[in-house]
Amino acid sequence: MLSTNVLRQFLHWLERRHKRVFLYILLIAYGLITLYPLLQGVFTSFKSLNEIYQGALTPPSTMHWHNYVEAWTRGGFGVCFWNTIIVTVLSVAGTIFFSSMAGYVLARHVFWGDNALLMYFLAGLMLPYRLAIIPLFVLLRDLRLLDNLFGLACAYIGSSIPFSVFIFSNYFRYLPKEIEEAAIIDGASVFRIYLQVLLPLVRPALATVATVVFVWVWNDVFLPLVLIQSPEKRTLMLGLNAFFGRYLNEWNLILAGANITLIPVIFFYIFASRQFIEGLVLGARR
Amino acid sequence: MKTRRKSALLLLLPGFIFYSMFVVYPYVNSICYSFTDWMGVGPKKFIGFSNYMKLFTDPLLSKEFWRAFSHSTIIFGASTIFAVILGLALAFLLAAPRLKGRGFFRALYFLPYILPPVAYGFVWRYILNPRIGSLNEILKSIGLAAWAQPWLGSIELALPTVIGVWCMKQAGLYILFFEAGILSIPNILRDAALVDGCTRWQQIWYVELPLLKPTFITLVMFNFINSFGAFDLLFALTGIEGRPLGTTDVLATFFYRTAFGTTTHPFGWGLGMGAAVACVVALFLVSVSFVFIVIRQRSYVEY
Numbered sequence: 001m002l003s004t005n006v007l008r009q010f011l012h013w014l015e016r017r018h019k020r021v022f023l024y025i026l027l028i029a030y031g032l033i034t035l036y037p038l039l040q041g042v043f044t045s046f047k048s049l050n051e052i053y054q055g056a057l058t059p060p061s062t063m064h065w066h067n068y069v070e071a072w073t074r075g076g077f078g079v080c081f082w083n084t085i086i087v088t089v090l091s092v093a094g095t096i097f098f099s100s101m102a103g104y105v106l107a108r109h110v111f112w113g114d115n116a117l118l119m120y121f122l123a124g125l126m127l128p129y130r131l132a133i134i135p136l137f138v139l140l141r142d143l144r145l146l147d148n149l150f151g152l153a154c155a156y157i158g159s160s161i162p163f164s165v166f167i168f169s170n171y172f173r174y175l176p177k178e179i180e181e182a183a184i185i186d187g188a189s190v191f192r193i194y195l196q197v198l199l200p201l202v203r204p205a206l207a208t209v210a211t212v213v214f215v216w217v218w219n220d221v222f223l224p225l226v227l228i229q230s231p232e233k234r235t236l237m238l239g240l241n242a243f244f245g246r247y248l249n250e251w252n253l254i255l256a257g258a259n260i261t262l263i264p265v266i267f268f269y270i271f272a273s274r275q276f277i278e279g280l281v282l283g284a285r286r
Numbered sequence: 287m288k289t290r291r292k293s294a295l296l297l298l299l300p301g302f303i304f305y306s307m308f309v310v311y312p313y314v315n316s317i318c319y320s321f322t323d324w325m326g327v328g329p330k331k332f333i334g335f336s337n338y339m340k341l342f343t344d345p346l347l348s349k350e351f352w353r354a355f356s357h358s359t360i361i362f363g364a365s366t367i368f369a370v371i372l373g374l375a376l377a378f379l380l381a382a383p384r385l386k387g388r389g390f391f392r393a394l395y396f397l398p399y400i401l402p403p404v405a406y407g408f409v410w411r412y413i414l415n416p417r418i419g420s421l422n423e424i425l426k427s428i429g430l431a432a433w434a435q436p437w438l439g440s441i442e443l444a445l446p447t448v449i450g451v452w453c454m455k456q457a458g459l460y461i462l463f464f465e466a467g468i469l470s471i472p473n474i475l476r477d478a479a480l481v482d483g484c485t486r487w488q489q490i491w492y493v494e495l496p497l498l499k500p501t502f503i504t505l506v507m508f509n510f511i512n513s514f515g516a517f518d519l520l521f522a523l524t525g526i527e528g529r530p531l532g533t534t535d536v537l538a539t540f541f542y543r544t545a546f547g548t549t550t551h552p553f554g555w556g557l558g559m560g561a562a563v564a565c566v567v568a569l570f571l572v573s574v575s576f577v578f579i580v581i582r583q584r585s586y587v588e589y
Binding site: 023026027030031033034035037038040041044052053055056057094097098099101102104105106109111117120121124126127128129130131132133134135136138139154155157158159161162165189190191194215218219220221222225226236237240241244251254255258259261262265266269273274276277280281 | 290291293294295297298300301302304305307308309310311312313315316319326376379380382385389391392393394395396397398399400401402403404405406408409410412413415418419420423424427454457458459462463466511514515517518521522538541542545546557560561564567568571572575
């Protein structure tokens with residue numbers, strides 16, 4: 001009696017809210033599709049190689065944490081991690097510093113040819129940076145920066161400047177004029193106005209640029225593939241690619257290795273997903 | 287005032303130098319290299335338009351170029367269709383009024399877009415593996431054993447499979463692009479349509495879709511540059527040669543092989559020929575982008 005009552009109430013509720021329920025079902029279903037490859041990758045990375053060959057859907061008998069240890073040591077991921085962190089930090093810091101200064105000047109100073117200069121910077125948004133790789137390779141070779149993490153970072157900084165100048169100049173443009181005028185009267189230099197007065201006011205732009213450059217540098221494999229040669233200077237993606245080539249059928253190790261490179265990105269994303277989304281939807285033009 | 291201007295220009299300088307040196311100079315230099323037969327070392331010899339002639343007339347090279355070009359075009363076309371159908375549908379669901387957990391769904395859908403393509407591609411390579419992969423096993427377990435395929439290994443299916451994975455990775459971007467467009471349409475227009483007696487579908491068809499035109503054109507433009515520059519995910523899925531038999535070869539992988547070669551063909555066609563490929567692709571991308579920009583400027587709507 002009670003159960004039919006509950007059932008009737010449930011049906012009534014469903015009738016009233018069926019559109020909502022259907023909406024959530026669709027949204028959750030697509031969410032599961034999105035997550036599926038990651039979950040499958042994590043799931044399988046804890047199995048032994050034998051278990052993987054016995055079936056894709058059977059759960060691991062015990063959690064083979066060992067896969068991660070083995071992937072880490074055999075793939076030399078320690079060195080790769082360190083290299084990628086160096087390149088990423090250099091690129092993010094360099095891009096932010098150079099392009100916020102340039103964006104500030106372009107947005108708030110009037111001089112001959114200022115608009116043309118802005119166009120010059122934005123022209124870089126039109127093409128995939130990869131097409132410039134051949135002369136870049138030769139240039140870095142002549143500068144003795146080939147097979148060098150600093151040279152790689154220089155390329156990333158250059159390639160990130162069009163987008164970040166675009167973001168910074170837009171943010172600086174809409175700050176009220178009075179702030180700057182007050183600072184000028186107080187006798188602040190141009191550099192101090194930029195660094196101490198205006199830069200703290202464009203924190204969202206800093207976050208946007210930092211996340212976009214981080215994702216671009218961390219994820220890219222094309223530039224390191226051409227510009228890095230020695231194994232001890234490999235970036236994470238290059239290391240993962242080499243690891244894949246060496247342990248072609250040992251999927252337990254490969255998936256563990258892939259997950260190792262995914263973890264930092266997902267970790268940052270959980271804390272700053274809003275900045276990631278805003279930045280990358282804006283920076284989609286890359 | 288003069289010293290202020292000078293110090294302002296000083297602040298501009300580092301960015302200007304880096305950009306000119308590592309972006310503009312290489313692009314311009316590509317044009318110069320494309321007129322030489324340079325292999326990377328030794329003197330450069332000026333050979334006029336020979337590289338361009340050869341690119342379009344050499345039977346092997348031109349065949350590979352047009353094949354890569356058509357695959358890139360297919361990827362662009364298919365992902366655009368995917369974006370319009372699935373992206374738009376999910377964007378409308380996500381933009382539903384008073385939706386609980388919108389931020390959560392948004393973050394979830396966007397996640398694949400920010401993941402490293404190489405790692406994401408390797409995970410998919412496992413899933414699509416014909417012998418041990420999970421996709422075939424899932425199909426078998428739900429009684430669709432006949433659908434099990436050697437996905438990435440089959441000549442007919444490799445390209446559609448690659449496109450599927452590519453769309454899975456890009457989907458979040460498409461959805462959020464359209465969602466932002468939908469949310470920027472003022473509610474007053476929807477209400478006006480409602481007062482006039484529109485159904486929800488009529489509201490979408492006559493009010494919201496026409497107003498989404500600029501969003502759509504912007505998306506197509508980004509997707510165009512993205513698809514024609516795609517490298518990392520394809521490299522991870524089917525390698526630098528676009529296995530099997532070049533059926534998944536695209537412009538970026540073709541460009542890489544032409545300039546730098548592969549293990550079996552060490553020097554490719556030389557840096558001069560590689561630069562010629564880069565110039566042809568760049569010219570194509572820039573001219574089509576200009577068309578998009580013009581169309582977009584004409585389609586702007588004022589609310």
